[in-house]
Amino acid sequence: MNTAIIFDIQRNSFVDGPGIRTTVFFKGCNLKCKWCHNPESQSSKPQIMFYKDKCTGCGRCKDLTEKDAEFVCFNDAKKICGKVQTVENVFDIIRKDKIFYETSNGGVTFSGGECMLQIDFLRELLKKCKEINIHTAVDTAGSVSWEYFAKILPYTDLFLYDIKTFNNDVHKKFTDASNELILNNLKKLFEHEATVSIRIPIIPTVNDTVEEMRKIKEFLAPYKPINIELLPYHKMGEHKYMALGMNITSFNIPSKEKMEELNGIFQHK
Amino acid sequence: MDERIESLVKKTVSGKMYVYPVKTEYDRCDLFLPPIKMSAKRVCEYIRNQEPLIVAESCFTGLIKFDGSVEGDVFNRSGHVNFGIACNNFYNKPVDNLLTFEWQHSAGDFAKIINGGIVSIKDEINKSIEKHKNDAEATQFLETQSDICDALIDWACKCSEKALSFSKTVSNEKYKKNLEKLSRALKNVPKKSANSFYEAILSLYVCYGLIPDSIGLIDRYLYPFYKKDVEKGILTKEDASEYLQELFLMLQARIHISSDRFYRGGESHFCVGGYLENGEDGFNELSKLIVDSLMELPTWIPQISLRWTPKTPHEVLHYMMDCERKDPNKRIAFVNDVPRINGLMKYTGFSHEKAVHYTMIGCNEIAMPGGIVFGFDPMNIVRCVQNTFFNRSDDIVKAKTFNEFYNIFQEEMFNDLCEADKIGKGFQTIRERDCNLVSSIFIDGCIESAKSVTQGGTNTYIAVGLLIGISNVIDSLSVTKQLVFDEKRITMEQLIDALRNNWNGFEDLREYILKEGLFFGNDDDFSNGVANRFFKSLDNWNTGDNYLKKPLVFGNLVGYNEHHKFFGDNTKATPDGRFDGDMINFGIGQSKGKDRNGLTALLSSVAKCDPYSILTGPSVTNVLLDEQLVKKDENFEKLVYLFEAYFKMGGTHFQLTYVSKEDLINAKKTPDKYKNLRVRVSGFSDYFVFLNEGLQDEIIQRTTHAR
Numbered sequence: 001m002n003t004a005i006i007f008d009i010q011r012n013s014f015v016d017g018p019g020i021r022t023t024v025f026f027k028g029c030n031l032k033c034k035w036c037h038n039p040e041s042q043s044s045k046p047q048i049m050f051y052k053d054k055c056t057g058c059g060r061c062k063d064l065t066e067k068d069a070e071f072v073c074f075n076d077a078k079k080i081c082g083k084v085q086t087v088e089n090v091f092d093i094i095r096k097d098k099i100f101y102e103t104s105n106g107g108v109t110f111s112g113g114e115c116m117l118q119i120d121f122l123r124e125l126l127k128k129c130k131e132i133n134i135h136t137a138v139d140t141a142g143s144v145s146w147e148y149f150a151k152i153l154p155y156t157d158l159f160l161y162d163i164k165t166f167n168n169d170v171h172k173k174f175t176d177a178s179n180e181l182i183l184n185n186l187k188k189l190f191e192h193e194a195t196v197s198i199r200i201p202i203i204p205t206v207n208d209t210v211e212e213m214r215k216i217k218e219f220l221a222p223y224k225p226i227n228i229e230l231l232p233y234h235k236m237g238e239h240k241y242m243a244l245g246m247n248i249t250s251f252n253i254p255s256k257e258k259m260e261e262l263n264g265i266f267q268h269k
Numbered sequence: 270m271d272e273r274i275e276s277l278v279k280k281t282v283s284g285k286m287y288v289y290p291v292k293t294e295y296d297r298c299d300l301f302l303p304p305i306k307m308s309a310k311r312v313c314e315y316i317r318n319q320e321p322l323i324v325a326e327s328c329f330t331g332l333i334k335f336d337g338s339v340e341g342d343v344f345n346r347s348g349h350v351n352f353g354i355a356c357n358n359f360y361n362k363p364v365d366n367l368l369t370f371e372w373q374h375s376a377g378d379f380a381k382i383i384n385g386g387i388v389s390i391k392d393e394i395n396k397s398i399e400k401h402k403n404d405a406e407a408t409q410f411l412e413t414q415s416d417i418c419d420a421l422i423d424w425a426c427k428c429s430e431k432a433l434s435f436s437k438t439v440s441n442e443k444y445k446k447n448l449e450k451l452s453r454a455l456k457n458v459p460k461k462s463a464n465s466f467y468e469a470i471l472s473l474y475v476c477y478g479l480i481p482d483s484i485g486l487i488d489r490y491l492y493p494f495y496k497k498d499v500e501k502g503i504l505t506k507e508d509a510s511e512y513l514q515e516l517f518l519m520l521q522a523r524i525h526i527s528s529d530r531f532y533r534g535g536e537s538h539f540c541v542g543g544y545l546e547n548g549e550d551g552f553n554e555l556s557k558l559i560v561d562s563l564m565e566l567p568t569w570i571p572q573i574s575l576r577w578t579p580k581t582p583h584e585v586l587h588y589m590m591d592c593e594r595k596d597p598n599k600r601i602a603f604v605n606d607v608p609r610i611n612g613l614m615k616y617t618g619f620s621h622e623k624a625v626h627y628t629m630i631g632c633n634e635i636a637m638p639g640g641i642v643f644g645f646d647p648m649n650i651v652r653c654v655q656n657t658f659f660n661r662s663d664d665i666v667k668a669k670t671f672n673e674f675y676n677i678f679q680e681e682m683f684n685d686l687c688e689a690d691k692i693g694k695g696f697q698t699i700r701e702r703d704c705n706l707v708s709s710i711f712i713d714g715c716i717e718s719a720k721s722v723t724q725g726g727t728n729t730y731i732a733v734g735l736l737i738g739i740s741n742v743i744d745s746l747s748v749t750k751q752l753v754f755d756e757k758r759i760t761m762e763q764l765i766d767a768l769r770n771n772w773n774g775f776e777d778l779r780e781y782i783l784k785e786g787l788f789f790g791n792d793d794d795f796s797n798g799v800a801n802r803f804f805k806s807l808d809n810w811n812t813g814d815n816y817l818k819k820p821l822v823f824g825n826l827v828g829y830n831e832h833h834k835f836f837g838d839n840t841k842a843t844p845d846g847r848f849d850g851d852m853i854n855f856g857i858g859q860s861k862g863k864d865r866n867g868l869t870a871l872l873s874s875v876a877k878c879d880p881y882s883i884l885t886g887p888s889v890t891n892v893l894l895d896e897q898l899v900k901k902d903e904n905f906e907k908l909v910y911l912f913e914a915y916f917k918m919g920g921t922h923f924q925l926t927y928v929s930k931e932d933l934i935n936a937k938k939t940p941d942k943y944k945n946l947r948v949r950v951s952g953f954s955d956y957f958v959f960l961n962e963g964l965q966d967e968i969i970q971r972t973t974h975a976r
Contacts, residue, residue, distance in 0.1 A: 012867040012974075014898070014907045020869065020914075060777075074780035096792055097869045099918055104910030 004121035006085045007040055007113070009093055012100070017137040017160060017197070019106025022094050026115040026122070027082040031141050032176040033164065034249040035203045037237030041113035046082035049243040053077075087124050094125075098134060107135025109160065116144045119151055126155035139199075142182040149185060158226075159196045161186055165207040166215040174206055183219065190223040197227040202262060204233065204252045213265040228266045232259050270565050271507070273326045273444070274514050278566060280324065281518045284526030288478075290336035293318040309413030309706050311339045313420035321428040325439045328447045328467075329515050331428045331455070331475030332523065335707070343375055343641070343708035343722055344482040351702035359696060361830055366839040367685060368648050368692040369832060371735070373700070374630045375722065377480035377711030378639030380490035383469045386461035387418045393716045394418070407719030413706050414716060422460045425475055429455035466494040466504050470512050474519060480708040481523060481537075483630040484516075484571070485638045488541045488556040495555045506558060513562040521568040534572035534600055535632040535829065535953030542585065543576030544606050544625040550580035557588070563600065564592050572600040572953065574629040577916050579607065587909045593925065594899060599947045599954035602924040604629060605916045612885025616811065616820040617731050632828045632953040633922065634887040639713035640729035641722055643817050645887070646696055647827065648689045649836035651738035651853050653681040654745045654843050658768050666761045671754040674761075678746065679806050686810050689734075694816035701725070732817040733886040735824050737832050738853035739803075743789040743878075744845035744863070747799040751787045752844075768842045771849045782846045783863075789878070790859030792870035800878040808881040824887030826951040827855045831963030852963060855951060856889040857921075860970045868892070868911060868974045876918035888921050889951055893971040896927040924949040926968070933957065933969045 008025040016023045028044025029036075040047060046066040054077035061078050064071055069083045094108045101107045108129055115122050115138060122138070129136050138152065139160040163186070164179070165171050171179040189196055200216065202208050220228070232254045241248040254262075270278070280286050293315045299307045315338065321330045335341025337348045346352040359370035382390070394415045401407035429452045436448035451471070457464065458472040469491055473484060498504030520537040524530050541559055542552035552575075560573060575581075575589045586603075593601040606625075613624040613635075623637070630636045634645070657665060657678045668674035705723040709715035712722040713729040720726030752758045759767075759778060767775035787795045813820040827833050837852035847853070854860055857875055864871040875890055899905040912923055926948045936943035940958035948957045948968055957965065 010867065012869040012911070014904045020907055020911055022869075072781065072784045074777070074784060096873065100869050100911060100914045103914035103917060104907055106907075106910075 002087050002121050002124050003084050004090075004118040005044060005046065005082050006090065007082045009090065011093070011097055013109070016109040016111060016139065017107070017158060019104035019135070020097070020100045021106045021109050021137070022097055023109045023111050024090055024094070024115070024125075026110065026112040026118055028117050029112055029114045029141070030117060030143055030177065031114070033201075034174050035201060035206070035233050035251055037234065038113070039237060039241050039244055039246050040081045043082075044113075044117070046080050047244060048078060049081050049240065050078050050245075051076065051239070051243050087121060087128065090125060091128050094129060094134065095132060098132070101134055105135070107137060107157070109137040109139055111139035111160075114141055114144070116140050116148050116152075119144075119148045123151050123155065126152055130155045142185045143177050144181075144185070146185055146188055149189065153192060153194060157195060159189060159194055160199055161189070161196050161225075162199050162201070163216055164201060164203075166212060166219065167207075170206060174203075187223075190225075196223075196225045197229065198225045199229050199231055201231045202233060202254050202259065204254050204258075206251070208254055208258060208262065210261065210265060213262050217266060230259060230263055230266075270514075271511050274511055274518075276326050277324075277515060277518050278568070280326075281522045282568065284522075284531075286322065286324075286518065286522035287525050288322045288332050288334045288523070290334045291319050292336065293338060295338075303409065305409055305413060305704060305706070308340055308704070309416050312413075312706055313416050315339045316417070316420040316424050317427070319424065321431050323428075323432055323435045323448070323451075325441065325444045325448075327432075327515075328451060328512065329471055329474045329519065330432060330451065331425060331471070331478075332519055333424065333478035334523070335478075340703060340705060341707055342478070342480055343373075343705045343712075344480060346372075346703070349703040349705070349723075351699050355696060355699040361832075361835065363649065363832075363836065364692045365688070366649055366836060367652055368646050368689045368696075369835075370696050371646050371828065372631075373642055373645055374482050374634045374636050375480060375641035375708065375712060376483040376485050376628055376630055376636040376638050377476065377708070378713060379473050379476060379485060379711070380638060382459055382476050382711070383463045383472045383490060383494075386463075386472075387422055387459050388461055390710050390716070391415060391418050397716050397719055401719045404719065410704075410719050410721065411716070414710055417706060418710060421476070421479070425455045425459060428475070429453075463494065466491065466498045466509060467512060469494045470516055474516060476711070477519070480711045483537060483628050483636065484520070484539045485628045486540055486543070486551075486626060488553060488559055489545075489551060489626075492553055492555045509555075510558055510562040510565075513559055514566055517563055517566055517571060518568065521566075521570045524570065529959055530829075532569050532959060533829065533953050533955045534569055534598070537571035538574065538629050538631055538633070538953075539571060540574045540576045540604070540628045542578070542581060543627075544578050544580075544610065546622045546625055550578045550582075551576075552581060552585050560589065560592055560601075564596060567598070569598050569600070569954070572602065574602045574604045574633075576629075577603060577605050579917065583909070583913060586913055587906070590909050590912070591905070594905065594927070597945070597947060599926070599949055602629075602633065602922065602949070603912065603916075604922050605920055607916075608879070608882040608919050608921045609635070609885045612822045612882035613731070615882060616822050616885075618819065632887070632951055633826050633889050634733070634824070635731060635822075635885075637713075637729045637731065639711065640731065641712060641727055642733050643697070643730045644693060644733045644821060645735060646689075646693050647735040647737050647832045648685070649738060649832075649840065649853070650682075650685070650736040651741045651745075651836065651840050651843060653678065653685040654742055655841050656681045656685070658765055658844070659841060662765045666765070668761065671750045674749065674754070675746070675802065682806060683810050686734075690815045697816060730817075730819075731886070732815070732819040732821045733824060734821040735826065735887060737825060737827060737836055737855050738840075739825050739857055740789050740854045740859055741843055741845055741847060743796065743800045743803055744786065745843045746803065747788065747796045748782055748786045748844045748846075750799060751795065752782070764844060768844065771842045772846075779846050782844070786846065786863070788845070788859065788863040790864035790871045790874045791866045792873040792877075797874055797877055800874070801880065804879045804881055804883055808883050811883065822886035823884050824889075825856050825884070826887045826889045827964075828951060829953075831961055833967060834963030852967065855967070856891050857884060858890045858892070858971075860967070860972060862972050864972050871972075871974075872911070872915040872920060872923075873918065876915055876920040879921075880919075885921055890920065890923045891949060891951075891968075891971060892923055892925050893930075893968070893973050894925055894927050895929055895973055897929075898974070899927060930969065930973045933965075937965050937969065
């Protein structure tokens, strides 16, 4: 049976693509972006998350291990993040909201982590969704072999594709990976006439410059992404770093004026 | 807004447009008359003795208010002695923690008066007198109705004369002409058929005081007048809007400013849109004008429901939800015609042609034009869960399967429904001791049968039952099935023990239930299945073998009162994790974060739970949304689609409140800082800080949906 490790399934998402969507979050990522707001998505194994401030010291979790996926803390202080799921399980949840997708031109979004790392599972799920005409979106950082893309292209209606920075040195420094493969895959996606929506996280001191945005714009000039969305860095993931015992790299939040300036670059022809 | 209306608004919101009743000295020799004749004579004297309220800005006048010295209208029931006795004894004072007395709503058939005039009613009365000529009691009743018609015609004449004499004191030429026009029109309506849009509203305005509840489907019965006048070039959209606004201001001004009801939206509720007899959607240009006109007014009353149909254009739902989002006074709610018309046909026995004319009324009740709602007394449906676990414990421990357990529960539920029916019949017996004379001419069947609306005269009643605590029952059944029969985590004895000890010593079990219980509202097959079974049982019981001799449509609202709190106060612990004394839930939905899977799951559960359309009485679904969610227009558009899908799935009702939980908690602690925080309560809206504690707590416990 085909399984994958999933850390969340959110029904009624308004933010992960067009219309009303269900977003499936895959666990495991091959990038280590310093600004990642889903740090629990990085490891491909189940993890214990512990929110110290909520703990009453009841002791029920004293023998807890990562394998106890069904454990329930009564105070929401401790939880096992990441659960092995079958294609059928996930598909059953996705299809529950079909009428909401149909009414709103929404669908399902596979996100993460990097959902493409569990490609066979993803492919099977995408295929099943397409069989019952559910719109599918794949949210990816793109740092996987082109073969992976080729496998899912026929079943993917939309790619939500991240570009972090055009400067490869900066990219390597802040994500632990080169951007060459990412940009090449993006080109190929356009060449295969895939529908692509570009998402650029705006991280002060990393990529929040006019020059950077111009380069990205120039790169995209020959192509026709359906949308280019700039996502300002936020600190809403910080408590999760603490819960996982991970180190945090903190950035400033970009100002409204800065976001307007950078957005302006893409609005002018 | 027009200057004239602006001035009327100022007067209305400062309480200056309140119609004070004029005290009437009755002829003491009327005591020689039979009671019904005496009562009618007094009503007529009272009507003729009132003073019309006319100000320089008036285009309309003629509202009557009753002061309790005679048997007044059927809604307020002032002067209804026995109704007063029932209120003192049973209003908010349940019998056996099972059933408590409630008000009854009714909607006058205003279209009939507007189109035919009082003269047509008098014709009906004369025909009925002929039919009942050998029945002295019937004839006597019909004569009272004829007398009241005459008094109403005289009242309109009095209003006409006053408008004319007052016009002579007014210097503003435009206002003077308005008053002269008013005086002329009152010579025609409500006595005869209205000849214009203006006269149609005037006819309604004058008659409204005799049955002051819902104005009904004004976008239907006023539309032919609107269309004709606009086509003839004698009415502009602006004029029509002003007339509507003055009508709405009267509905607001009717309540005294010192009453908390002045700020509550449940006092007058009507609908726009909905199916027409020909199967098309009825939302028309007048519907939009009505909504626009009301939204311009900074008032609280009346409130509107959009009757949605599968043929309602998306743009109309979007427009109404956008108005609702921007309305600081929260006057708009949404209902679905499909389950409701199914329910009215199936249970109430109306034809499709008749059912399409229903209107929402009061907080969120339903009535037909020319009809009344019977029953409607709120019942504590959680009591049968208590009886099952506390009185039938010897039987349920023997249950080997959930089926066996459920059958015992079902017996208890049926017993309670029958018991509630008996108590309800008692309430109705008291209500029937009053003979209402004032409103019967507006209720279908009363003239023909020669009986008062309160004494069985109507043929257009809807029988309604109100069940408070439905989700507690479904959750309790679902959790019992899950823990005792499926997971076998605990035995039935342990569960009974936990409840008897009010969870003392079973804290972990309770915590587990709260975290992992398969509660209603999560769109899982397990709790959905239990919900279906519960409604199926209700459907099986609902054969019409009750005191109203008609199957009921059920609802679940609490109106202005905290039934959910006082029922809860006296209901022991229940398997859904509820403590002894905790309030129970009203509406059909979920609270306290028990709906864990987001809005699509909650709405799916609600829409799917009742395939029988039995929950199509006064049923409410409250949804609390984080205001951040809809700040972006793009997200708001998705919200419109979300509720459109919910209606497509069969959801009956929704109403929205956009607020953060922190604001609600802070508002309870420091009300002075949150005076303007307006919320949807139970089919009506109100300022949060004005609500009693039980209602405030209920709203705080609703789950906030932030995505």
